[in-house]
Amino acid sequence: MTDQVTGADEIDDLARRAKAGDRDALESLLAAVRPRTLAICRGVLPYSSDAEDACQEALINVATKIGSWGENGRFTTWLHVVAVNSARSTYRRLKNQAVASDVLPLEKPDPRTTSVIAGTRLDLLEALENLEEDHPQYVEPLLLRDVYGLPYDEIAQQVGAPLGTVKAQIHHGRRIVRPMLRGNE
Incomplete structure (x- = not known):
């Protein structure tokens, strides 16, 4: 899919097709939601590189767990939860590394x-x-x-x-x- 996907209905459609196993739809979906996912992660993590790591983790989770999207709400709402959880997970990991290396x-x-x-x-x-x-x-x-x-x-x-x-x-x-x-x- 070469067109830029912007609308929630288009994203929901891509997500349904990706959930059904359409790999091209999954690739298009991940490309379409990456900016939104990065923005969510930046809203939680103060440093861009940390937010980028969390965004990547969130997109991997979307790709591997799209089957858990219940389709009873907007895909973007489910995406918010996935992205926030990835950002918080990245924060915890970084905090634990800082404690272990005594740099807090x-x-x-x-x-x-x-x-x-x-x-x-x-x-x-x-x-x-x-x-x-x-x-x-x-x-x-x-x-x-x-x-x-x-x-x-x-x-x-x-x-x-x-x-x-x-x-x-x-x-x-x-x-x-x-x-x-x-x-x-």
Whole structure:
């Protein structure tokens, strides 16, 4: 496919064909969603090279796990989840490598000097890691709503939960994360 794919309907069509085993459709799909996937990863990871790594991981996951897309929502909503999970996985890997090599800073990053563009705050990533330890059910809905701005109904469809449950999870997640983002004031 040589035409540039831009519309959600076109992407959904490519995804359906790729899920059915059409390799050309899969190649076209991966090319079409790469910029969006990279943007999602950049929204989580502050360094371009890290975001590129996470994007590559996400595209591999899309290619190998496209069969798990339920087709009950937009492919791009499912893609958001895959990309966010890849970015968070890359963050965890990098953090573990830094701990193992003892290169972590002694102090927490200063939120006044840490980038807040598109949710790239390191304190946000740390807060989400802490939230996941005690309340993993809040992480995905909170990320999809507050970092990526997806509508509540799409989030409910993606996570397979009633709309009221999703709204409550986001509310509770915000309440838990908010104090972690304030720093030591």
